[in-house]
Every structure is written in C-alpha cells, then in structure tokens.
Amino acid sequence: MPTSHLRMENKTAKTRERNKxxxxxxxxDAVGKILTTKGYTSLKVNDIANAAGLDKxxxxxxxxxxxxxxxxxxxxxxxxxxxxxxxxxxxxxxxxKTAAKQILSNQFxxxxxxxxxxxxxxxxxxxERASHRKVIDEQEEKGEVLFTHMADRxxxxxxxxxxxxMALLVSGVYYLNIYAETNGSVFCGIDIKSxxxxxxxKEALNFFVDKAYEDLK
Amino acid sequence: MPTSHLRMENKTAKTRERNKxxxxxxxxDAVGKILTTKGYTSLKVNDIANAAGLDKxxxxxxxxxxxxxxxxxxxxxxxxxxxxxxxxxxxxxxxxKTAAKQILSNQFxxxxxxxxxxxxxxxxxxxERASHRKVIDEQEEKGEVLFTHMADRxxxxxxxxxxxxMALLVSGVYYLNIYAETNGSVFCGIDIKSxxxxxxxKEALNFFVDKAYEDLK
DNA sequence: AGTAAAAGTCACCAAATAGTGACCACAAGA
DNA sequence: TCTTGTGGTCACTATTTGGTGACTTTTACT
Numbered sequence: 001m002p003t004s005h006l007r008m009e010n011k012t013a014k015t016r017e018r019n020k021x022x023x024x025x026x027x028x029d030a031v032g033k034i035l036t037t038k039g040y041t042s043l044k045v046n047d048i049a050n051a052a053g054l055d056k057x058x059x060x061x062x063x064x065x066x067x068x069x070x071x072x073x074x075x076x077x078x079x080x081x082x083x084x085x086x087x088x089x090x091x092x093x094x095x096x097k098t099a100a101k102q103i104l105s106n107q108f109x110x111x112x113x114x115x116x117x118x119x120x121x122x123x124x125x126x127x128e129r130a131s132h133r134k135v136i137d138e139q140e141e142k143g144e145v146l147f148t149h150m151a152d153r154x155x156x157x158x159x160x161x162x163x164x165x166m167a168l169l170v171s172g173v174y175y176l177n178i179y180a181e182t183n184g185s186v187f188c189g190i191d192i193k194s195x196x197x198x199x200x201x202k203e204a205l206n207f208f209v210d211k212a213y214e215d216l217k
Numbered sequence: 218m219p220t221s222h223l224r225m226e227n228k229t230a231k232t233r234e235r236n237k238x239x240x241x242x243x244x245x246d247a248v249g250k251i252l253t254t255k256g257y258t259s260l261k262v263n264d265i266a267n268a269a270g271l272d273k274x275x276x277x278x279x280x281x282x283x284x285x286x287x288x289x290x291x292x293x294x295x296x297x298x299x300x301x302x303x304x305x306x307x308x309x310x311x312x313x314k315t316a317a318k319q320i321l322s323n324q325f326x327x328x329x330x331x332x333x334x335x336x337x338x339x340x341x342x343x344x345e346r347a348s349h350r351k352v353i354d355e356q357e358e359k360g361e362v363l364f365t366h367m368a369d370r371x372x373x374x375x376x377x378x379x380x381x382x383m384a385l386l387v388s389g390v391y392y393l394n395i396y397a398e399t400n401g402s403v404f405c406g407i408d409i410k411s412x413x414x415x416x417x418x419k420e421a422l423n424f425f426v427d428k429a430y431e432d433l434k
Numbered sequence: 435a436g437t438a439a440a441a442g443t444c445a446c447c448a449a450a451t452a453g454t455g456a457c458c459a460c461a462a463g464a
Numbered sequence: 465t466c467t468t469g470t471g472g473t474c475a476c477t478a479t480t481t482g483g484t485g486a487c488t489t490t491t492a493c494t
Contacts, residue, residue, distance in 0.1 A: 168389035175388035200381035
C-alpha cells in the first residue's frame with residue numbers, strides 16, 4: 001500500500017506513477033500472465049486487477065469491462081505471433097518446398113516454446129468469441145496470400161490437395177504441442193517434450209512435405 | 218446395487234421413480250449434455266443438478282462431489298470412444314497399411330460427428346486432471362499394442378519414424394475437427410465442415426499413409 | 435400395519451465474482 | 465494558490481456458485 005504521503009520528495013517520490021497507457025499495458029500483461037499460468041478460465045476481473053497491481057475499477061474505466069480488455073489482449077497478441085512467418089518467402093525455385101519445411105519446423109518450435117500461444121490456441125478451440133473469429137480470419141487471410149503465391153501456382157489443379165496436406169500438418173503441429181503440455185507428453189509412443197521425439201516429428205514433417213512436392217507435381 | 222425388486226406399482230403413482238442407479242445415470246447424462254452444449258467450463262453443480270432434474274445434494278451423496286461425478290463421467294466415456302478402433306485388425310498382409318488408413322478415416326469421421334467427444338478432447342487439452350491422465354494413459358496403452366503388433370515389426374528400426382508420422386496425422390485429425398466447430402471452419406483454405414473439404418483431408422491422409430509405407434520400408 | 439433405511443427436497447450459509455458510487459491525490463493551467 | 469481533470473483506491477452491493485443440515489417421502493422388509 002503506497003500510503004506514503006510525503007510526495008514533496010524531489011525525486012525519490014515513490015508514489016505510483018500515474019500513467020493511463022502504462023496502466024492499460026499492465027492490465028494487458030496481467031492477462032497474458034494469468035492466461036499462461038492458469039488458463040483462460042481463470043481470467044476473472046478480480047484476479048486480473050490483482051495481478052496488475054491496480055484496482056479493478058480501472059478495467060471498467062479504461063476498457064469498458066473484462067470482455068473488452070480480453071478482446072484487446074487477443075488482438076494485440078495476434079500481431080506478435082505472426083511475425084515469424086514472414087522472413088522466408090525466399091527463392092521460388094522449388095515452388096516453396098523449403099519454405100514450407102521452414103514454416104512448419106519454425107511453427108513447431110514456436111508453439112512448443114510458447115505456452116502463452118498454446119493457451120490462446122486452446123482458448124480459440126474452447127470458446128466462441130468474436131475477437132477469436134477476427135484473429136482467425138486474419139490468419140486465414142495471411143495464409144491465403146502465401147498459398148496463392150507459392151503453392152497454388154505451382155500445383156495447379158492439385159492446389160487443393162496440397163492445402164489439405166498442409167492443413168493436416170499444421171494442425172498436427174498445433175495439437176501435439178498443446179497436448180504435450182497438460183496431461184502427459186507421450187502421443188503414439190513419441191515423447192513430444194523430449195528432444196528426440198521432437199526431432200522425429202520434424203523429420204516426419206519434412207518427409208511429408210517432400211512427398212507432397214514429389215508426387216503432387 | 219440392483220435394488221429393483223418388484224414394487225407394487227399401482228400404476229398412477231406420479232411420484233418420481235426412486236432409483237439410485239437411474240438417478241446416478243441421469244447425473245452422468247446431464248454432464249454429457251452440458252458438456253456438449255456449453256463446454257466443460259459450464260459444468261457447475263447447480264446446473265448439472267438442474268439439467269438432471271434432481272437435487273444437487275444427491276451429487277454429494279452419490280458421488281462425493283462434483284469432481285468425482287466428472288471423474289466418473291470421464292471414465293465412462295472412455296469405454297465408448299474406444300470401441301471403433303477394434304474391428305479392423307484384419308489381415309496383416311500389408312503390414313497394417315489399410316488398417317492405418319481405416320483407423321484414420323474412421324477417427325476423422327467419428328470426431329467430426331461427435332461433438333461430445335470433441336469437447337472431451339478440448340477439456341483434456343485445457344485442464345490438468347488425474348482422470349484425464351488416466352484415460353490418456355489407457356489410450357496410449359491401447360495404441361501401444363496396435364503399434365507393436367503391426368507397425369514396429371514391419372518397420373524395424375524405422376518404427377519410431379512411422380509412429381511420429383502417425384502422431385502427426387492423428388493430431389491433425391483431432392485438431393481440424395475441433396477447430397472447425399467453434400470459431401470458423403476454414404483452415405488453410407479448406408472448409409473442414411464441407412463434404413468436399415473433408416474428402417480432401419481424407420485423401421491427404423491416405424496419401425501420407427501410402428507414402429509412409431512406400432518409403433519407410 | 436409398522437418401521438427403518440434410503441431416495442429426494444428445501445432452506446440456508448459461506449465464499450467467490452462482477453460491478454459501481456463515493457472518495458482521495460496529484461499535476462497542470464487559470 | 466486555487467481549481468479542475470483525471471489517475472487511482474476503497475468500500476459496498478448484488479449475483480452466482482459450492483456446500484450442508486434438517487426435513488419429507490417412498491420403499492423394502494418384518
């Protein structure tokens with residue numbers, strides 16, 4: 001409790017910094033922290049305010065309510081998690097084969113290492129929510145340009161088949177990592193949390209991509 | 218338990234049938250109903266009792282509490298959802314290739330058509346829980362005998378590679394169906410809820426299995 | 435019929451959770 | 465210095481949720 005009344009201090013005044021934007025960010029951070037450690041079902045106003053070290057009244061003042069705070073959090077997250085897909089639209093000499101491998105492998109590691117993102121994925125699976133829909137639509141749109149640019153052109157009338165294969169692989173990447181975190185990490189006898197197991201999965205991903213490009217062309 | 222001896226029913230007895238076993242079952246059914254329609258986060262005592270048309274006190278009397286009721290529900294479900302995997306341990310002439318295709322395709326349809334099972338899968342992903350762990354362990358064990366029987370023998374030192382591939386495909390089958398139900402059904406441009414989209418996924422599954430057996434041997 | 439055990443209901447309490455009005459405190463402009 | 469806008473706290477209410485003791489009703493058995 002910063003009941004320190006002497007605020008005449010020239011500098012050392014420890015009274016809480018009064019900054020709306022910073023406080024808003026602290027609420028957003030608190031959401032991420034709670035989401036990561038306890039899951040989306042624990043995102044209650046009281047707990048969020050407590051984690052942020054601020055009064056819950058401010059959530060209503062600044063965001064309008066818990067839902068709007070969560071919406072803002074969700075949307076803010078979407079920007080960060082998409083950065084890693086960009087940097088490899090490199091050479092098109094192989095129709096995007098190495099790019100596809102890269103993306104899958106990167107995504108596999110990213111999801112595996114990022115519990116916060118795992119929790120967001122679970123949240124998307126579990127709760128119908130306009131802001132989830134929006135984020136998902138944005139991601140689909142982003143994926144769409146990737147597919148049309150590199151794969152559709154390359155695969156012609158087999159484009160849809162390639163997309164189906166990628167859908168399976170990406171889904172597998174997501175599920176395996178989410179699965180491994182909560183109630184046991186062994187799936188089909190592969191320990192998804194062990195380096196050896198993860199290596200096997202990556203090899204399987206590469207194998208499937210190779211075969212897709214080999215046979216589909 | 219079977220206290221049902223012949224009771225002198227006069228007929229018109231309008232009073233609720235007093236039957237512990239039946240009431241227990243009604244609670245279990247209520248859990249399934251709420252889980253299916255509103256998700257695991259809505260599994261509250263009051264609502265469950267209400268859905269069952271009985272007093273919540275009975276939940277404490279019969280099960281010990283909500284948690285134990287949920288545990289019993291989870292365990293009971295496990296029996297039903299595993300039935301579909303049995304009937305196809307047919308000929309071993311192809312090392313289990315057609316069996317693998319069958320299992321994946323069947324599982325894809327089963328999960329897609331069974332929202333209750335989808336919700337259980339989500340629940341497993343979202344909540345750490347001893348009964349989930351137990352069910353998952355049992356499933357792993359069941360899968361283990363399948364793998365050792367048909368695949369490990371056939372693939373020799375490549376057995377782990379095959380398992381990794383199957384892990385990816387099964388995971389994909391799960392995730393795609395769960396994903397499609399809640400916040401949008403299009404993934405990688407494939408509409409997972411449309412017959413055409415589902416057909417493409419199945420073809421991709423078959424393709425991958427073929428390639429696995431082709432190259433891994 | 436009479437009775438005891440068990441099925442089932444109801445009223446009630448306690449804790450958790452969402453939400454808000456009244457207030458305090460600091461900074462900047464008048 | 466005083467006033468005002470606003471960041472921030474606190475106390476309070478209402479609702480939801482979990483849990484239980486006391487009671488009533490039915491059944492099974494003598």
